Amino acid sequence: MSHMQMTTKERVLCVLKYLFLALCVFVALFPIIWVIMSSFKTNAEILSNGVALPKTPSLTGYRNALTISPILNYFGHSIIITTVSTVLNVLFLAMAAYVFARCRFRGRDVLYFILSLAMVIPMTALLHPVYSVIQALGLYDTKTGLILVYTALNLPMSLLILRGTFLSIPRALEEAAYVDGAGFVRTFFQIMLPCAKGGLTSAAVLAFLQSWNEFTFALVLTSGQDARTLPLSLSYFTAQFSFDYPAMFAAVTIAVIPSIIVFAVFQEQVVSSLTAGSVKE
Amino acid sequence: MKIKKGWIPIFLLPAVILFLLIYAVPLVMVFVTSLFDYRLTGQGMTFIGFDNYVRLFHDPDFAKALFNTVIWIFIQCIAHVALGTFIALILYKKPKGWKFVRTAYMIPNIISNAAIGMIFLNIFNPQFGIINSVLKAVGLEHLTHNWLMDSSTAFPSVTLIWVLFAGYTTTLVLAQALSIDESVLEAAKVDGATPFQTDLFVVLPLLKKIIGTTMVMAATYMLQMFDLIYITTNGGPGKTTTNLPLLLYGVYKGENNYGYANTIGVFIVVIGVVAMTVINKALKVNDEDY
Structure with missing residues (x-):
């Protein structure tokens, strides 16, 4: 079936399908991306806004992780x-x-x-x-x-x-x-x-x-x-x-x-x- | 073919030793010691028959843990497997990017549960966690919770940590759906079936066996679930999110009551056998006729 012949109903279903798949990818990847992103933030940045991007990526988290614990x-x-x-x-x-x-x-x-x-x-x-x-x-x-x-x-x-x-x-x-x-x-x-x-x-x-x-x-x-x-x-x-x-x-x-x-x-x-x-x- | 028979036992030996040490001997020990009063090492063991089992059936913690375990097995076998199967039914028609979706959706399943647990501990964090941050951002401040520590939200919050990540189910069902003969789908189309009817009446019945397998996997997974709960709520608040493995661990490490811990272990093994039989029977997973 070519795209030309799609009815409105089919087109709506197709959009819904891709929205749903995008949601699945989001649910699966967001937690991990959030953690990786947060690892480059400072403590103050995390506590003030949990979902914002880091202002300037900082490696302090990694330095601390390596020094505080073996x-x-x-x-x-x-x-x-x-x-x-x-x-x-x-x-x-x-x-x-x-x-x-x-x-x-x-x-x-x-x-x-x-x-x-x-x-x-x-x-x-x-x-x-x-x-x-x-x-x-x-x-x-x-x-x-x-x-x-x-x-x-x-x-x-x-x-x-x-x-x-x-x-x-x-x-x-x-x-x-x-x-x-x-x-x-x-x-x-x-x-x-x-x-x-x-x-x-x-x-x-x-x-x-x-x-x-x-x-x-x-x-x-x-x-x-x-x-x-x-x-x-x-x-x-x-x-x-x-x-x-x-x-x-x-x-x-x-x-x-x-x-x-x-x-x-x-x-x-x-x-x-x-x-x-x-x-x- | 001439083979020196002498090599056969030597080639089998390492696997058999591993099996005996880590599966067979512990399995026998779990059954035998459940009949003993067996506490701290070095204090000896006294045969007490079924006293541990009597305690088990009067233990409110056990009732709660058993209840939660069974509920979680149900949720996982139904909601989790249905979600994974639904996604597979979309992906087997190979929409744009289907391989990427399959890969991305698998990622939470292949990283360690310890990491997932830590991640969700922070997602649910009352101060800076994503959920409360978003609620505050959209002006729903009154809906914010200490999700994992509030007894009214702890159970659904913990469930959310695993129920949505059905990557294994999707991958397995998808692999089976992709192997369905093109001609079967063509025939359905020629007979005038809509795509939805084809999925429901042609494709799904052909996937029954693999769906049964994923249900067994989901049930076994939930029956053994320990790490995600241990890291996030440790069964709390109170006993709201405890299950059989957590109860077993608590009795074993907290009370040092090994006989009773192993009685719970026996119960876990028995439930495993029962769950598998029920699912196999219900779906006739072992049917050979299709």
């Missing part, structure tokens, strides 16, 4: 914990998913079913037992403890995505490798992993976002500052900054920028992996 340390902790748990998660789950997709052994389907039950367990119900396990392993208030938990939190999603990925790779590739005399491990690392790059990226992006953003277990499994992550540190800011609002907005900005960058770069991957995780099945 936010760079927390940023470092988050980077270490997120990176290590993402790499381990994808590696371990790729290994398991490959075996589930390719090898025949007794109890395979039962084991796969049991592991995918992890998807439906509400983890906040298990706060205390998970703490007990981590405590018993001597990993309370350590980065290793959080790495262990975060590696596990992404288990069901990665398993689902990666098994699907391996199932979609033609068997001929591996058979050629075996004919050439490559062993099981070498075939997996040198032939299969490169072929599964799409699935690995998808799983890694989702694992990264979940680990980077995780709050509840960080709260329960740490006490001091040695393993405190960035999201957790935000909750201390109101008290810590005692009404230094630009510093607090600066800290929030520092915490959200990595997620937004990763999402912007790997957008299509996130969408396709989410879809793969829930539309198929």
